[in-house]
Amino acid sequence: MAVRLRILEREQGGRGRVHNSEHGGEMSVGSASPNKRPLHIRFMEFTAEVFLPAGYPASVSPDYLRYQVFNALQAFCSSLAGLLSSRALLEGFGVGKADASATHALLLTVLQDFFSRITTICAAYTLGPSLSSEAKTFRLLADVFNDVAIVLDTLSPLFASKLRIPGLRIGALCLSGALRALCGIAAGGSKAALAVHFATPARGTATGDVGDLNAKDSSKETVLALGGMLVGSLIVPYLTSPWTTYPVLFALVALHLALNYLGIRGVVLRTLNRQRLTIAWELYRSSTSDSDIESKIKFTSPFEVSKLERILERPGVLRDLRGNVAGTCTVGSSLNDVLGRGSGSNSKSSSTMAIPLRLLEEMEAERYVLWFDCASLSSPSPRPNAPDEFELRLARVGPVHLHICLKEGHAPADTLRGWAHAVEVVLLLEQHRENFSQKSNSDFILRAGLAPDLILAAYRRVAPVFPDFLEGLRGVGWNTVEPTVLTGAPRALIVSIETAEPGTGLDTEYPEEKKEK
Template sequence: MSKSIYDINPAGDVICTYTDPDRETLRSTPTFVPPAKAILYAFLPAGYPHSVTTDYLPYQTYDSLQAFASSISSLLANRAVLEGLGVGDSSSSPTGALILKITGDTISRIATILFAHRMGQAIEPECKFYRFLADIFNDSAQFLDLLTPALPYFPKLGVIVAAGVLRSLCGVAANASKASLSAHFALTGNLAELNAKEASQETVVSLLGMLVGSLVVRMVEDKQVVWGLMMVLAAVHLAMNYRAVRCVQMRSLNRQRATIVFREWLEQNAILTPEQVALRESILGKGRGNLASKTGEYTGFCEFGTYGDVMGWSPRGYHRYDLETPGYFMGIWHRAGNFYMRVALKEGAGSPLPAWFDAVHHAYHFDSALKDGLQSHYENEMPLGYVSEDQKRGVFEALAAAGWDLESNQLETRLPIRVRVDGKRGDVKKGMPTTPYRLTFANIPSRPIGKGSCPASWSGGQTRLDRGALLEHVQHQLVLEDEDAIHSRDTTQRKPLPLLPAHKITFSPSQTPFMPPPLE
C-alpha cells in the first residue's frame, strides 16, 4: 500500500511530497512556488509569519518607506556638504577641507561614546521613543548640511561639527532601539536571521533610493527648490517612522505602559492587553514617568534612585512625605498643583513593578489627599494604600495572562541601584515597624480637633502610625507602652504611616530603655 510523506517548513507549508517511500521506488515532487513569492521569501524571516510577531510586517513596511525617503534626502544633503568643503571650487584648499572633515569626525565620535554611556540604559525601555528620536536627529543634521555652502570657514566648522554630533546620536539611538525591536519581533529564537533579513531589506530600499535620488540630484539645482524638497522628504520620513513605531505592540512594561495599565485597573477594574496599550501610549509626548491624579488637576513625576536621592533631597518650598515598605523607600514632595516621587528599592526586593504600582496609586488619589488634608489622607492610605497584597498579586497574574512580560525590568532607565539594610535597630521586617509605643495627641486651642491615642512605632528615623488619626495642627506627646499590649490589637487593620517633621512634636517617655529621637 502506497503512502505519502511530506517535507514542511516552520510555517507548515508543504515544500516537497514523497510517494512510494521505498528506497527503490521513492519519488519526490517539489511544491511549485511562484517566482514573486520566492523572491519575497528571500527578504522575510524563515517560517514567516509564524516566526515573528503580528506587528512585524506593518513595522517593516513603514520602515522601508521612511528609509526610501531618507536615502533621497541624504544625497541632497551630501551634495551640499561637498560644495561646502570646496568641491568644484578652485580657490578652496584641500587641506582646509580635510581639517574640517577630521574635526567633525573627531567630535562626533566623542559624542557617540558620551551618549552611549549616558543614555544606553534608557534606550531599551523606551525603544519606540528613541527609534523616532533617531530620525529627528538625522533630519536635523541634513538641514544643517544644507547651510554649509553659504557659510564662511569658522561658522561652517561649527555647523559641520553639530551635524556630525547629531548623526552620532542618531546612530547610537537607531542601532540600539532597532536591536530591542528585533528582539521583540523574534518569536522562535531567530534574532540573528531576522537581523540578516532586515539588512537585506535595507539594502534593496537604499539601492532604489540611490537610483531615484541620483535623478533628483541631477534635476534639482535651485536652492529654494532643494529646501522645499528637503522639507517634503523630511515630513514623509518622519511620518512613516512615526507610523512604524506606532504599529509596534511591546509586551514589556516600561514606565508609561505600566502607568496606563495600572490606571485602567484603578478606574475600570480592567486589564488592558499590549494591543490596547499600544493605541494609547505616547511616542514623543508626556508619559515616561509622568503621573497624574484622578481628575488630572495635579500632575507629577516619579523616578527610581538611590537612598540618598530619596532621603537626602529637600527642595525649598515642598512638603515632604517619607515612606518605607519591605521592598522600598519612597519620598513624596508636594507644592501647589505638582508632586514629585522618588523610589529607592531595597536589596532583594525583586521586580520594581509593585513599587511603581504603589506610586501610580498614590498619585491617583492625590485629589482626595488635598481635599481632606494631606496628612490625614496619607495616614489613612500609606504606604500600601487600599490595595492589598493579594489584590496586587491578582493584578500581576492577570497581566501575565493578558500577554505581558513581567520578567524583564523595563521600568528603570538608569543602572539599577539597590539599598542594603544591615539589620540595625529600626529596620522593618515583614512590613511592620519594630519598636512599638502609643502616641497620644491633644488639640491646640486655636484649632480644636479632638484628642485620643493610637498605636505607633519608631523605625528608620521616622514615627509611624499603625492606625489613622487626624493629626493636623496638633501637639503630640509620645508615651512608650508595653509591646505585648500593642501587638495584642487587631493587626490586620494596621497601616504604618509617617509622622511628618512639619508637625510640632513633644516626646514624654514613660520608660527609659528606648526613647525615639525628636523630629525637627
C-alpha cells in the first residue's frame, strides 16, 4: 500500500514550501502559494538577507528595527556634515593657494593626530569601565563629540582668515582631534553593549550571533555613507559662502542629534544598571507602601523603565520619587575613602568616623557594608551610652554621599541588594527631612536622624522583600544575572571583620604580609 507524504516547511524569509511524495517515489516540490512572487518582493527579501541579521526578526530584540531606522537617518546626516568639514579642512591646509606648504599641512596633521592618540589612552582609562553600564548615555555623547569636532573643523578656516588670532586655528584642530578620539572610545564601547542587547531576543537567555549583527550593521553604514557622499557631491558645490554653508551645517548637526536621541530613547535595555534599578525599586516600594495586598505589588518592566530613565544622567545619582537628587552613592569603595583616611586626611578626625559595631554585627551575613561618606557626617553624638552614633548633617547644602564596600566572595546579587539598600536610605532620609521641623516623637528613627539607625532601618525594609523583588523582575523580563551596577573592579575588598577587647588591639597587617615577616 502506497503511503503519501506531505511536508510543509517555512524558509528563513517566512515563505512556505510544500514537499509531496509517495512511498518509494521521488519527492516533488511546490510552493505554498500558487501565485508567482512579484519581482519587488523577491528584491526586498534579498535586501533583507544582505542587510539584516540571519533569522530576523526572531534572532534580535523587538527594538532593533526602530533603532536601525533612526540610526540610518542620523548616519546620512552625519555623512553630509562630514563633507562640509572635510572641505573646510582642505581649505585650511591651503588647497588652492600658491603659498601653501605640504610640509605645514603634514605637521598640522601630525599634531592633531598626537592629541587624538593621547586622548584615546586617557579616555579608555577613564571611561572604559562605564561604557557598558551606561551604553545609552555614551552612545549619545559619542555623536555630540563628533558633531562638535565637525563644527570646529568647519570653522577652523574662519579662525585663521577673519579673527586672525594666533594659534586659535591650531587649537581648534587639536581639540577636534581629541573630540573625535572621545567619540571613537564612547561609540566603540557603547555599540558593543548595544550589539549584545540587540542580538538577544526578548526573554531569551542565549545571546545571538553578535558577529553577524555587527557585520550587517557595517554593511548598512557603508551604503549610507556612500549615499551621503553622492548626495553631498551634488549639494556641496552650491554651498560656497559662509552664509550658505553654516546654516546648512548647523541644521544637519541639529537633525543628527535629534535623530540620535529618538533612536536611543527607543532602546529597551534589560540589564539593571544603577539608574534602572533605582527606578524599579522605587516603583516597587511605592506599590507596597500603602497596602500589603499581593495584587497591588508592581514589578516594572524594562519597557516602562525605559520611558522614565534619563539618557544623560550623572553617574551614581540617587533620585527620589519626584525626580529630585536625594543623594549619591559609590559602589566598590575602599574603607580609606569611606572613613576619610586618604592622603591629606586628618588622622584625628578620621579616627572618629569608624563604622558602628552594631551595624556590622546586624549586617554580618551580607556581602557588603553600607556607610556614609565622612563628609556627610557631623561630630560624634555626645551621648555617653552611645559613643559610636553620628548625626547626619541635615542642614548642610547638597545631598549625602554613601559608599558600598564589597566583601570577598560577593556576587552580582549583592551589588543589586547594596544599591537597593542605598536607595532606601535616601528615601528614608527624605522623609526625615520633611518631618525634621515637627516636634512629634512618633517615629524616633526618622526623627532623630542618627546615621546607624537610618542604615539599619533601611536594611530591615530591604532584606525581607529583596529576594521576591528580584524574582518579580525576572518574571517581567529583566536580566538579573549580569547586572551592571558595579562598573569595573572594586577598589578594595573586605577580607574579614574581627573584634577584640579594649586595649588588646588588632593586627593591622594583612595576613599574608604577616606570614612573610
